[in-house]
Amino acid sequence: MPELPEATTISSQLSKFITNSKLIEIIIKKDSIIKNKELLKNIINQKCEEVNNYGKMVYFKFQNHWIVFHLALTGYLVINPKEELLNNTIVEFNFDKNKVIFGAKRMFEKMIVYESYPFSKYGPDFRSLKPLDFIKILTKTNKPIKVALMDQNLIAGIGNIYACESLFDAKILPTRNTRNITVQEYHKLFNSLHNIIKLAIEKRGSTISDYIDAFGNKGEFQNYHKIYGKKFCPECSKKVSTIKIQDRITYFCSNCQK
Known part of the structure; x- marks a missing residue:
């Protein structure tokens, strides 16, 4: 299960490619582990202001929304993935220059969309x-x-x-x-x-x-x-x-x- 070092690695790598990039399209392949997915339509054509992590959680910050990923046991976030990683895709994020896949081999993972700061219930990083x-x-x-x-x-x-x-x-x-x-x-x-x-x-x-x-x-x-x-x-x-x-x-x- 990814912990702080793994989440930090993923977020810092992604940040170099998608921070300040416009999110053009979101393709949902499996929606059972996505919470508040109806809010995703409000993020289309917005720029991703920040990619970071809070503890074990990786997040994308937009103007008025946060997408938070709980990677749990088998979750991953990969940029411009190889073909073999596409089979377990949950959500595909198409930015203006790059593609990011949220995937998982099992379904213990979560993706949650928030309209306000999402980490108040947790202790400090x-x-x-x-x-x-x-x-x-x-x-x-x-x-x-x-x-x-x-x-x-x-x-x-x-x-x-x-x-x-x-x-x-x-x-x-x-x-x-x-x-x-x-x-x-x-x-x-x-x-x-x-x-x-x-x-x-x-x-x-x-x-x-x-x-x-x-x-x-x-x-x-x-x-x-x-x-x-x-x-x-x-x-x-x-x-x-x-x-x-x-x-x-x-x-x-x-x-x-x-």
């Missing part, structure tokens, strides 16, 4: 946070730290992969309660998240199964994972432990993480 903001948000909760990190109403953008990687890097058990983590540990966790997400963006995200960037290419950050999907800890060589937290397999080292 992780990239906007300072360390003290991060600590303040998490210390107000009373739940396992991994659950808190993945709660999009608290902080937008962190999912299973980057929660596992950052907690391992900071040497904090994913089951530790947010109220039992020291300020020093929170600073270390913030720095781990910041550095891991920065590198993941440079490597165009992680491809575990279906994720592709806006050019149809796989990411490379999976080659830099230290704990996610691994069998043995890279630091102590002991077997990596796994548990399910909110139906997600969580990888951690019971020896290195405390």
